[in-house]
Amino acid sequence: MDGTSGSLSADRDTTYQASLPRLSVTESAAFQGQYVGRDIAAGLITGVMAIPLSVGIAMMSDYPIKVGLATVAFACLIGWINAWIKPGNFVGCPGIAAGLAPVLAMGVASFGMENMAFVIFLTAVMQAVIWKFNWQRYILLAVPAYLVEGLLAGIGLKIALKFSTFTYELPAELAAADTFLNGARIQMILISLAGLGLFLYLFGKFKYIQPAVPYFVIIGMGVLLAQFVQVPMLHVEDVPLSVAVPVPHFDSATTWVYVVGFAAMLAIIDVIEQVMSNAAIQKIDPLKRTCNSNNSLLAIWIANIGASFFGGMTNLDGLAKSTTNRLAGAYTKFSVLIVGLVVTFFVINPQYLELLPKFAVAIVMMFTGWKMVAGLMHVTHHGPYAMILAILTGILVYKIGIFEGLLVAMAIHGIVHYLVYTQVDKKSAKVVVSNYFSNLKKITTES
Numbered sequence: 001m002d003g004t005s006g007s008l009s010a011d012r013d014t015t016y017q018a019s020l021p022r023l024s025v026t027e028s029a030a031f032q033g034q035y036v037g038r039d040i041a042a043g044l045i046t047g048v049m050a051i052p053l054s055v056g057i058a059m060m061s062d063y064p065i066k067v068g069l070a071t072v073a074f075a076c077l078i079g080w081i082n083a084w085i086k087p088g089n090f091v092g093c094p095g096i097a098a099g100l101a102p103v104l105a106m107g108v109a110s111f112g113m114e115n116m117a118f119v120i121f122l123t124a125v126m127q128a129v130i131w132k133f134n135w136q137r138y139i140l141l142a143v144p145a146y147l148v149e150g151l152l153a154g155i156g157l158k159i160a161l162k163f164s165t166f167t168y169e170l171p172a173e174l175a176a177a178d179t180f181l182n183g184a185r186i187q188m189i190l191i192s193l194a195g196l197g198l199f200l201y202l203f204g205k206f207k208y209i210q211p212a213v214p215y216f217v218i219i220g221m222g223v224l225l226a227q228f229v230q231v232p233m234l235h236v237e238d239v240p241l242s243v244a245v246p247v248p249h250f251d252s253a254t255t256w257v258y259v260v261g262f263a264a265m266l267a268i269i270d271v272i273e274q275v276m277s278n279a280a281i282q283k284i285d286p287l288k289r290t291c292n293s294n295n296s297l298l299a300i301w302i303a304n305i306g307a308s309f310f311g312g313m314t315n316l317d318g319l320a321k322s323t324t325n326r327l328a329g330a331y332t333k334f335s336v337l338i339v340g341l342v343v344t345f346f347v348i349n350p351q352y353l354e355l356l357p358k359f360a361v362a363i364v365m366m367f368t369g370w371k372m373v374a375g376l377m378h379v380t381h382h383g384p385y386a387m388i389l390a391i392l393t394g395i396l397v398y399k400i401g402i403f404e405g406l407l408v409a410m411a412i413h414g415i416v417h418y419l420v421y422t423q424v425d426k427k428s429a430k431v432v433v434s435n436y437f438s439n440l441k442k443i444t445t446e447s
Contacts, residue, residue: 029087030080035331042328043338046093049212049324050339051346052219056365060101060159062108063313064239068096069347071307075315076340078303083333088296089281090289092317093325093336098368099152099273100314103266103402117246117311119263124304126267131297136271146379148272150390151406154397156372159365166362167192169232192359199363212324222360232358236350246308265403274300274316284326389413
């Protein structure tokens with residue numbers, strides 16, 4: 001689990017050298033001159049694709065769009081710098097995660113935006129501890145991947161339903177007071193359906209070749225259509241970005257307890273999503289380099305601590321942007337620096353984002369939500385129990401809340417295993433606990 005491209009065996013190194021004569025696996029993960037052209041092109045494509053996705057995630061998180069984009073730009077810079085020292089993966093693209101958007105929105109509602117900087121700071125500190133002791137190995141034992149897929153499915157459903165309202169929203173002057181379904185609204189619904197159908201068609205056609213194509217088309221089509229048809233447009237609040245120490249303002253001990261629990265949940269979900277993303281990113285790496293999840297966590301917590309000083313959000317290497325980055329031609333993390341520069345342009349010039357109609361953002365986010373729900377299909381190979389628990393987790397997250405749903409699902413998971421071991425396998429409680437810690441020790445030994 002701790003291997004990097006620099007620690008590949010001599011035989012494997014020889015294989016790489018034979019198949020790719022110009023490549024040395026000891027070269028930097030952050031920049032290689034022979035791939036600079038491809039990395040720049042990939043960064044430009046991925047950067048443009050990241051804009052509507054990041055805008056939608058910021059809106060879902062109840063964060064200012066400009067702050068969300070600034071988080072992405074900063075995370076890209078940290079990811080590129082970290083690649084010079086301790087590369088986690090080689091083509092992964094950092095940014096704000098859709099899976100954490102409703103969690104952050106819940107934090108904003110519970111603690112207020114004025115306290116979220118401290119919550120992110122506390123989350124980053126917890127991630128730093130996880131990184132220091134490589135505890136991500138144990139987290140995956142306590143919170144199995146199929147439970148996380150259920151959690152993300154519940155969150156994905158929330159995202160898809162929230163943004164579905166944009167597909168029939170009208171400008172105030174076109175909304176009729178006496179009827180909901182007037183001519184303008186029917187037109188808006190038809191436009192949204194046509195856009196969604198086109199997006200899905202293009203994604204199916206280009207997902208293995210150039211997955212950024214549907215994003216480019218829906219953005220371009222939306223901007224062009226808005227010149228001729230009156231549709232609701234994105235509004236970007238040009239909030240000032242300033243650096244300040246993240247100081248908490250909590251007035252009760254109970255709130256402090258809840259904040260610590262909330263930050264722990266946020267940290268753990270962020271870590272698990274990164275580990276799962278790394279497993280997928282490793283499979284699509286063009287040079288088959290080995291990912292190091294713990295090194296990725298280093299970049300995450302540094303970026304999160306930095307973001308907390310300007311009121312930013314959490315980050316991780318998202319699979320959608322990472323896949324686009326790879327298929328666009330990226331070979332090193334230099335492409336991520338280019339992504340950061342593209343996003344920075346819109347941080348400095350947020351007025352250009354107001355050319356984007358809301359229905360185009362809705363299509364991107366509804367598709368993102370659906371992909372998270374469809375992730376339940378990954379659970380099928382774990383068996384019927386895992387599938388049932390994943391679906392139950394998704395329902396709980398959607399119905400009673402993310403924090404509460406996750407805790408209830410984990411409690412059910414623990415109780416089921418305890419009953420199976422004690423009632424079916426006839427093991428004593430002492431043996432069950434002993435076996436659990438033996439598994440932890442085994443993980444430590446294997447790592």
